[in-house]
Structure formats: structure tokens, C-alpha cells
Amino acid sequence: MLGSTAMTHPFHIVDVFAERPYAGNQLAVVTHADDLSDETMQQIATEMNFSETTFVYNAPERDGGHRVRIFTPAREIAFAGHPILGTAWVIREQIAPGSSAPVRLNLAVGQVPVTFEAAADEAETAWFRAPQVTSGATCDREPVAAALGISPDDIETTSPIQQMTAGISAMIVPLRSLDALRRCKLDLDAFAPLTRQGFPSLVYLFCRETHHARNDLCVRFFFEAHGVREDPATGNGAAFLGAYLLQHPILPGSSLSLRIEQGYEMNRPSLVRLRAGTADGTPEVSVGGRVIPVIKGELL
Incomplete structure (x- = not known):
């Protein structure tokens, strides 16, 4: 007391x-x-x-x-x-x-x-x-772009926008550039139609352009908690991303060892390590930092 x-x-x-x-x-x-x-x-x-x-x-x-x-x-x-x-x-x-x-x-x-x-x-x-991650529904670019305040053309087409789940769920959104990543801001009102379709208002964005050449990906993560919040570093999002990248091999190699940067827009630079591969046909994803x-x- x-x-x-x-x-x-x-x-x-x-x-x-x-x-x-x-x-x-x-x-x-x-x-x-x-x-x-x-x-x-x-x-x-x-x-x-x-x-x-x-x-x-x-x-x-x-x-x-x-x-x-x-x-x-x-x-x-x-x-x-x-x-x-x-x-x-x-x-x-x-x-x-x-x-x-x-x-x-x-x-x-x-x-x-x-x-x-x-x-x-x-x-x-x-x-x-990471616990087992399951992949869920995919989503069109247009409503997601509207909820993020960007153009549909800012979203990659080589891999889908997809819901991933392990205890909680998040949407993985691939972007074309660091500029598009910087411009994103989640609007919950604009996201509401997606919520009604069952998509979670947790959005993990990534692009292959980075602030530092030694890193492999740059990401941001928005979620709802008494309004929109942004995470400076997201381990479960990285686990979702690892499972996503094994399912959609947009990066070379059957096993991945990645350095993921995050938090620059919040002045809290972060480095997340990600290992992902398959053992006996089963995806294995580990996250470190x-x-x-x-x-x-x-x-x-």
C-alpha cells in the first residue's frame, strides 16, 4: 500500500x-x-x-x-x-x-x-x-493501404498480405521501400472494415531496404491498446515473419539467418535476430536479441 x-x-x-x-x-x-x-x-x-x-x-x-x-x-x-x-x-x-x-x-x-x-x-x-505459427487468410492491398495511409502500389505483390497466428494474430504486410515504411500510420477507423472480416488490428510491416547495409530487413509494428501504439521491437512479429518467409521464399536459401532493424521512427533503434528453417518437414523459427x-x- x-x-x-x-x-x-x-x-x-x-x-x-x-x-x-x-x-x-x-x-x-x-x-x-x-x-x-x-x-x-x-x-x-x-x-x-x-x-x-x-x-x-x-x-x-x-x-x-x-x-x-x-x-x-x-x-x-x-x-x-x-x-x-x-x-x-x-x-x-x-x-x-x-x-x-x-x-x-x-x-x-x-x-x-x-x-x-x-x-x-x-x-x-x-x-x-517460437511456438508453432499457423498461416491464415490473405487480404487485398487496397483496404490495407487505405488503413495505413499509403498507396496500394507501395505494397509488394511478390508475396501476400497474410494473417499469421501463435497465441495472438498479426497481419504481415510486405512493402516496396523504406520510404513507404516511413509513411505508414495505422488508422483504426479505416481498418474497421477489415476487423469486421476477422483481421486483427496488429500490423507487422517489412521491406528489404534498410537504414544500415549490414542489416537484412527493416520493419514496423502497429497495434491497438487504448488507441494505436507502435512497438520499437517485436519478437512475436519476427516469429510470424520467419514462418511467413518459409512459406513465401522471397529471400534466397532454404534456411535464413537475418538481422532485422526496427524502432528508428521512435528514436529507439532495435536489432532483432531471426533464424528460420525446416527440420524433417517441420518449420523451426527462433528469435534472438x-x-x-x-x-x-x-x-x-
Whole structure:
């Protein structure tokens, strides 16, 4: 309670998919969350006002995983990428220090293991294997262009606009240029006819033109949470994109290892790593990025 000196709920703010502090996508991770009600978790997530806030329960469950719940400022969701990586980092550093085993998160979509990979010439990267992604309906360019404030000619025709799903759903939209990507802004009123057709108001846009030559794709992600918000880095969107690119091979090679830039329009440059391939006929998609701690404290 406010005014009390007891502090029972530590929290950590980390920047995920960041190459430096105060970049990437912010995440608040609240630990010792067992006694928090659903309503209180939602209120805390709204107070934090990041794309997502996660809540970690104290004791590992029987299968060795840590129960984790993910909230946006508006609702609880089943799956999101940067909360997986950031929460796993906090668990490893604060709850299970010294362990070299994968950190296993028990989410609404099932258990997701996170591994940590260090290269000699790079900082440590956290990786998660995406749950199964299913492809859904495709959509014409014209209504999507109208909802984004661009011309239908700004949208690629070599691969479709398509809904992808893993716990939540998003629309993958291929664009022709970085200029088109910069001009996009989601209009929920203009998107309403698509919503009535069953398409989600979560839109992941990508193009092959990039800010930096060493990167492979540039992306943006818009979603609805008390109005339109933009994500500076989107792990679940990258997982959707990996499955999409395996289905629509617009990039060379049967296996992909990509550097995806995001967040430049928000002054929070981000780098998302994506690996995608097929093993025994089954698509396998992994998403990785750096996690940088910036703030720790206690909820009063």
C-alpha cells in the first residue's frame, strides 16, 4: 500500500533487442507476483505503460518452468517475443543465478525455453524457439493501404498480405521501400472494415531496404491498446515473419539467418535476430536479441 515501508514486489526494467541502453523495447518484469490479482496486474501494466509488463510467480512449477503472465496496458496476451527474452534474463539473474540451463517460461501458449548464446566477437544473445505459427487468410492491398495511409502500389505483390497466428494474430504486410515504411500510420477507423472480416488490428510491416547495409530487413509494428501504439521491437512479429518467409521464399536459401532493424521512427533503434528453417518437414523459427538492464526497484 502507498505509505507503507514494506516492499514485497521487486521489478526490473530491461531494454530488449537493444544494442545500447535506452534503445530497443522496454519491458517491466515484476517478480514475486503470486499474491497479485488479475485486476492489480492489469493496473500495474497500465501504470508502467510499456508495450508489455510481465509477472513472474515465485516457485518453479513441476516441469521446471516459471509461470509468467504477459499484460499490455489494455489486456492480457498469450505470447509476445521481447517479454519472453527480457523475463528469462531477469529470472536467470535474479531468481536462478548461476544456472547455465535454459530458462523455461510457462506461458498461455505452453512452455517456451530461452537459451543464452555468447560469441567471441559479440555480446550475449538470448534466443527463444517460437511456438508453432499457423498461416491464415490473405487480404487485398487496397483496404490495407487505405488503413495505413499509403498507396496500394507501395505494397509488394511478390508475396501476400497474410494473417499469421501463435497465441495472438498479426497481419504481415510486405512493402516496396523504406520510404513507404516511413509513411505508414495505422488508422483504426479505416481498418474497421477489415476487423469486421476477422483481421486483427496488429500490423507487422517489412521491406528489404534498410537504414544500415549490414542489416537484412527493416520493419514496423502497429497495434491497438487504448488507441494505436507502435512497438520499437517485436519478437512475436519476427516469429510470424520467419514462418511467413518459409512459406513465401522471397529471400534466397532454404534456411535464413537475418538481422532485422526496427524502432528508428521512435528514436529507439532495435536489432532483432531471426533464424528460420525446416527440420524433417517441420518449420523451426527462433528469435534472438540482447537484453540490457536499466532500472530496478520495488512496487509500494
